[in-house]
Amino acid sequence: MDQFQISKMLNMNNLQDILSSGKVNANEGEQIYKFLLINDYYISSEYEVVNTLFKVMVLNNLWDAQIALRYFEYLNYEGWEYECLIVRGILLENNLSLAGEFCLETKLVQNGLSYFRDNAIWRGIDYDNEHIPISPAEWGISYDYKKKKFYKKSS
Known part of the structure; x- marks a missing residue:
């Protein structure tokens, strides 16, 4: 799968422009948001394209708990262990905006x-404080929309 296939999946001919500028209109933002909620891009080897789509969410104020969780799950699924440790630690501290900053960097x-x-050191903090299990499901986190808090999933 390549960038062309991702743009086909998104049904966007202007994906390269979006990736370059980081700017989207409301309809494009909604399309990318919905796309990031599904797993279709997990099989893509275009990691930087997918990562840039997450960055677009941050840059366009579309970064929320649901997208941040998808970002964590994507990193976890694809094997970016230290990146995953950092994002997980930040989210469990309920610092959604800092997770967005990490994504941008x-x-x-x-x-x-x-x-x-x-x-797993980022901005002077070492987030390497726990073992990453073999199964991503054993290491999941969720978000309580009523309490507005991230929490560890119980196994």
Whole structure:
């Protein structure tokens, strides 16, 4: 799967413009939002395209608890363990905007290759405080919309 296929899935001919500018109109933002809620992009090797779509959500004030959870789940599913540790720690501190800042600063591809951090230190804080289980389901988090809080899923 490549960027063209992602743009077909999104039914957007102007995806490259969106990725370059980070700006979307309301309809495009809604399309990308809905797209990020499904799992279709999990099979894509266009990690930086998908990551940029999450960044577009932040830049256009569409970053919310649901998208932040999808970002965490995507990182977890794709094996970005240290990035996942950082996002999980930030979300469990209920700092949604800081998770968005991390997303904006994160690159999943460098020099054309997948890029994996070599530690869970971000902005001087070490988020490496727990073991990542083999099964992503054992490490999940959820969001309580009434209490407006992220919490660890109980197994």
